[in-house]
Amino acid sequence: MSTSDPEHNRERDSEATFGDYGGQYVPEALMPALQELEDAYERYVLENEDGFMDEFRERMRDFGGRPTPLQRADRLSERYDREIYLKREDLVHGGAHKLNNALGQVLLSKYMGKERVIAETGAGQHGTATAMAAAHLDMPCEIYMGRTDVNRQRPNVYRMRMNGAEVNPVEAGSGTLKEAINETFRDWATTVETTHYVIGSVVGPHPFPKLVRDFQAVIGREAREQIREKAGRLPDSVVACAGGGSNTMGTFHEFVPDDDVALYAVEAGGSSLGVDEEEGVAPNSATLSTGTDGVLHGAMTKLLQSEEGQIVESHSVSAGLDYAGVGPELANLVETDRVTPVNVDDDAALNGFHRLSNLEGIIPALESSHALGYLEESHDELGDLVVVNVSGRGDKDLETVLEETEKRDLEAAPDVEVFDG
Amino acid sequence: MTDDSNAAPESDIETAIRENDPALITYITAGDPSLEDTKRYVEALDRGGSDLIELGLPFSEPVAEGATIQAAINRALDAGTTPEGFFELVDDLETEAPLLVMTYYNMILQYGSEPDVRPFVERAAEAGLSGIIVPDLPAEEADPLREACDDHGLDLVFIVAPTTEGERLETIMSQVSGFAYVQARLGTTGARADVSTATHESLERLSEYDVPKAVGFGVSEGDHAAEIVEAGADGVIVGSALIDIVAGSDDPAADLEAKAEELKRGAVRGAESLTVDTEDTPEPEQP
Numbered sequence: 001m002s003t004s005d006p007e008h009n010r011e012r013d014s015e016a017t018f019g020d021y022g023g024q025y026v027p028e029a030l031m032p033a034l035q036e037l038e039d040a041y042e043r044y045v046l047e048n049e050d051g052f053m054d055e056f057r058e059r060m061r062d063f064g065g066r067p068t069p070l071q072r073a074d075r076l077s078e079r080y081d082r083e084i085y086l087k088r089e090d091l092v093h094g095g096a097h098k099l100n101n102a103l104g105q106v107l108l109s110k111y112m113g114k115e116r117v118i119a120e121t122g123a124g125q126h127g128t129a130t131a132m133a134a135a136h137l138d139m140p141c142e143i144y145m146g147r148t149d150v151n152r153q154r155p156n157v158y159r160m161r162m163n164g165a166e167v168n169p170v171e172a173g174s175g176t177l178k179e180a181i182n183e184t185f186r187d188w189a190t191t192v193e194t195t196h197y198v199i200g201s202v203v204g205p206h207p208f209p210k211l212v213r214d215f216q217a218v219i220g221r222e223a224r225e226q227i228r229e230k231a232g233r234l235p236d237s238v239v240a241c242a243g244g245g246s247n248t249m250g251t252f253h254e255f256v257p258d259d260d261v262a263l264y265a266v267e268a269g270g271s272s273l274g275v276d277e278e279e280g281v282a283p284n285s286a287t288l289s290t291g292t293d294g295v296l297h298g299a300m301t302k303l304l305q306s307e308e309g310q311i312v313e314s315h316s317v318s319a320g321l322d323y324a325g326v327g328p329e330l331a332n333l334v335e336t337d338r339v340t341p342v343n344v345d346d347d348a349a350l351n352g353f354h355r356l357s358n359l360e361g362i363i364p365a366l367e368s369s370h371a372l373g374y375l376e377e378s379h380d381e382l383g384d385l386v387v388v389n390v391s392g393r394g395d396k397d398l399e400t401v402l403e404e405t406e407k408r409d410l411e412a413a414p415d416v417e418v419f420d421g
Numbered sequence: 422m423t424d425d426s427n428a429a430p431e432s433d434i435e436t437a438i439r440e441n442d443p444a445l446i447t448y449i450t451a452g453d454p455s456l457e458d459t460k461r462y463v464e465a466l467d468r469g470g471s472d473l474i475e476l477g478l479p480f481s482e483p484v485a486e487g488a489t490i491q492a493a494i495n496r497a498l499d500a501g502t503t504p505e506g507f508f509e510l511v512d513d514l515e516t517e518a519p520l521l522v523m524t525y526y527n528m529i530l531q532y533g534s535e536p537d538v539r540p541f542v543e544r545a546a547e548a549g550l551s552g553i554i555v556p557d558l559p560a561e562e563a564d565p566l567r568e569a570c571d572d573h574g575l576d577l578v579f580i581v582a583p584t585t586e587g588e589r590l591e592t593i594m595s596q597v598s599g600f601a602y603v604q605a606r607l608g609t610t611g612a613r614a615d616v617s618t619a620t621h622e623s624l625e626r627l628s629e630y631d632v633p634k635a636v637g638f639g640v641s642e643g644d645h646a647a648e649i650v651e652a653g654a655d656g657v658i659v660g661s662a663l664i665d666i667v668a669g670s671d672d673p674a675a676d677l678e679a680k681a682e683e684l685k686r687g688a689v690r691g692a693e694s695l696t697v698d699t700e701d702t703p704e705p706e707q708p
Contacts, residue, residue: 016561025526025557027485029582029607031589172491178482185484190608192584280481293536295527295557296482308504309531310481 016206017300019335021328024205026185026298033192034205040112041207045104045214052111056104056215063136064103065093066218070226070387075359080379083231086362087223087389089247094129096365096392097219097247102129102198104215106137109196116140116191119198120184122149122177122243123320123367124156125392126200131165141165144183147175149319156396174313177244177323181297201244202327205298209249209327216250223387224254236383237262240391241370242288242341243321245330247391256338262383265330266374268316269343277306285314287326288334288341301328317346317404318366318397347408348373353394353401354412365392366400433519433551434576434599437472438633443650443688444472446635447681448523448660450493451476452502453667456510462667465674467516469681472656474516475554478507478524485556487611489661493668504532504541511548519551521578521599526558529566542569552576552599560593567596578602581627583619590626600633600656605640605649612661613639616648624653643687650691657688 015038016023024034044052060066068088076084089097102119109117117139121127127143134141143165150157150169160167173179181203188197202209202216220238227235238255242248242265255261270284282304284290291302296311304312304324316322333339344352352372357363364372368391375388394401405416431439438444447466451459459476466474479494479502486494511520522545533540545553552575558566560579570577576599583606585593594601603624606617620636627634636649637658646657663677670676 023562024559025562026559027556027582028559028580028593029584029604031559031561031582032584032586035589173481182482182484186487186609189485192607294530295525297484298557303527305527305531307531309527310498311527 018329018332020293021300021331022206022209023300024298025295025300026205027189029189030192034207036112037211038207040108041211044108044111045211050111052108056107059103059107060100060218063093064099065091067222068092070223070230072230073360076375079359080375082379082383083385084375085227085230085235085387087219087251087387089219090362090364090368090390090393094125094132095395096125096129097216097250098125098129098200098392099133100218100250101200101212101215101246102126103133103136105196105198105211106130106133106139109198110137110139112196114196115194116142117196117198118142118144118184118187120144120177120180120200122146122180122322123318123365124149124153124160124396125320125365127165127167128156128159130198131160131163134165135163142187143167144170144180144187146170146177146180149176149180152400153319153396154399176319178311178314185297201246202249202329203244203297203299203301203325209299209329212246213249213253213329216246217253219247219250219389220252220254223251227385227387231385233385234258234261235385235387237264238387238389239264239266239371239374239382240389241266241321241367242326242330243268243285243323243367244325245327247389249327249330251389252333252339256333263339264374264382265334265339265341266370267341267343268318268321268349268370269345270315270317271346273343275304275312280306280310281313281315282324283315284343285316285321285323286343287324288330289343291326296325299328302326302331317349317400318370320365320367321370342374342378344370344373344377346404347410348377350401350404350408351410351412352376354405354410354414358412358414362390363394364390365394366397367391369394432574432576432599434473434521435633437519438600438635438656441472442655443692444635444656445470445646445681445685445688446473446475446637446656446658447471447663448475448477448658449663449667450490450497451478451507451510452497452500453493453664454496455500456502456506458673460510460513461674462677463514463516465678466663466681467518469678470685471518471681473521474518475521475523475658475660476507476511478504478522478528480525480528483525485609487609487661489612489664490610493664504528508544508548511550520549521552521554522550523554523556526555529555538566539569542566542573542575546573546575550575552578554578554580554602556580560596563596580604581623583607583623586626594627594630594632597632600635601627601630602658603627603634603636603654605636605638608638610638610661612641612665616640616645620649621652628653643683643690646684646687647691647694650688651695657684659684
């Protein structure tokens with residue numbers, strides 16, 4: 001980033017960027033909509049105009065089921081010989097933290113006088129949350145989802161349809177989140193005057209990364225209060241899985257000023273950390289750990305890309321982490337050494353899934369299972385008091401887990417043969 | 422740029438449009454289906470009367486493109502098109518029409534050893550390109566690239582959308598170099614059956630600015646070109662309709678040349694009817 005005019009950058013820093021990351025790299029047609037959204041963000045979210053945030057909090061309480069508990073995980077604590085607490089975002093209505101953001105943005109689009117919302121989805125959790133919020137607030141809703149993800153996340157496709165949303169499978173590329181985002185941008189570029197794009201993570205052009213973070217920051221705000229109440233102090237470390245980074249930023253945001261609290265973003269190491277440039281494939285989604293700086297989907301951030309700048313296909317056993325980019329604020333927190341990026345592979349995540357299901361009676365999302373996989377591998381480095389965010393529940397992933405478990409010899413898995421017919 | 426009160430000398434691109442008004446600007450994706458073919462197609466478009474030619478440097482995530490150009494980009498990437506291959510093609514091309522590169526910002530940033538726009542701009546200038554269009558680079562983010570382009574005498578062309586109004590329009594028009602790329606309708610690129618009413622409104626909004634205006638997004642036929650020029654454009658931009666020929670014709674080079682001729686004739690027809698109008702001698706009604 002050596003060519004920027006310093007004056008220009010200073011001016012933009014306060015608004016649109018996090019260090020070198022962020023910005024607004026979108027087609028011109030969308031710029032007025034981003035300006036309109038910035039205004040709405042400032043007025044309704046930051047200044048609570050017309051009682052927007054009051055209504056949002058009330059709906060999150062009554063419709064969304066907040067606050068979620070911070071639960072001491074007794075058997076994990078015993079296993080690792082330290083205090084392990086789980087932030088239970090799997091208990092939010094719909095089964096994941098995604099509702100915090102979806103309800104916030106659908107409500108905001110109502111306040112902005114929009115007539116329709118669109119969204120992209122990877123694992124389907126954001127699509128489900130958006131569809132639920134749209135039904136709840138009586139707003140027409142259309143969801144774009146990669147064909148591969150439609151096939152591996154069928155229960156969520158049904159749920160979106162049951163809530164009245166139209167689901168559009170996207171055939172392009174590898175049919176995952178990246179392609180779904182491209183297609184949603186195209187829809188938005190056509191319908192921008194009447195439509196709000198409910199982006200599903202802390203990614204995209206300014207002000208989305210800040211807007212989504214603020215809706216998700218409730219996770220860390222609650223967790224911070226709850227751990228002080230239960231353990232009498234702040235944790236030594238906080239662990240959250242990272243794909244696009246919305247549960248990560250939501251969990252970390254309130255802890256960022258607490259210098260003594262270590263923050264670990266656990267990415268999907270997939271089957272290997274390398275990138276096959278020839279094939280244009282990374283068998284992982286470890287963007288923070290292995291990515292390089294570039295521009296994708298409206299923001300300067302860390303990306304999985306070839307040397308020439310083509311975005312490579314990512315991979316994770318978890319559809320929700322399967323993305324070649326990451327939120328710009330998270331990229332900056334990694335660049336400034338406030339957040340430590342780590343990763344575990346598909347096997348460790350699947351073991352994490354089975355372990356939590358077995359030991360604690362909680363079936364976690366495959367996304368969250370990465371955080372639990374890291375806890376198993378590296379608990380010695382995490383201090384005596386650890387908070388792990390369980391970003392969602394794993395019902396949606398059961399088919400994938402059974403299929404993937406059958407292929408492997410996993411230490412923590414039950415005998416999955418019995419599930420056959 | 423000079424500080425003189427006199428206007429800066431016109432660029433190759435501005436000259437090409439002003440001298441050929443109404444100008445035909447054609448687009449194809451480089452490397453679709455191969456760089457050798459692209460060379461023949463560009464030469465055909467040049468012979469057919471293109472006054473400017475845009476060459477797409479393919480990027481894997483073309484969010485501003487519709488299905489036609491996205492498919493062309495995929496074919497070009499599958500064929501192994503690289504930025505260096507692209508520049509070597511441009512090194513080889515000898516056309517009357519100035520050439521522009523149209524690509525996404527990440528492709529520009531990644532050319533060279535670390536993210537920086539300058540190596541790309543230097544190479545573009547060396548290859549003989551006259552300008553750059555970046556669909557995902559709004560004016561707010563364009564300072565680094567504009568400065569590099571200024572230093573190397575390249576135009577950085579901005580897109581004006583149907584949603585661009587008020588202060589934003591002022592800002593963009595004050596930064597226009599070469600021409601203003603007027604987006605005919607909301608949405609992505611792609612051939613359409615008619616000319617959008619948004620085109621007329623956009624051209625009306627821009628009429629007070631003395632910069633060349635060329636209209637693209639959805640233009641596919643000579644009649645469209647005529648209508649757009651009649652509405653006040655100095656040029657028409659055609660892409661997807663040409664990609665359809667590249668993808669579907671038995672003899673793409675011949676058909677591209679013929680299509681360029683048709684589009685140019687249409688544009689000229691539009692200009693002639695304007696001249697007639699301004700001379701206040703309306704053509705008699707057809708019997």
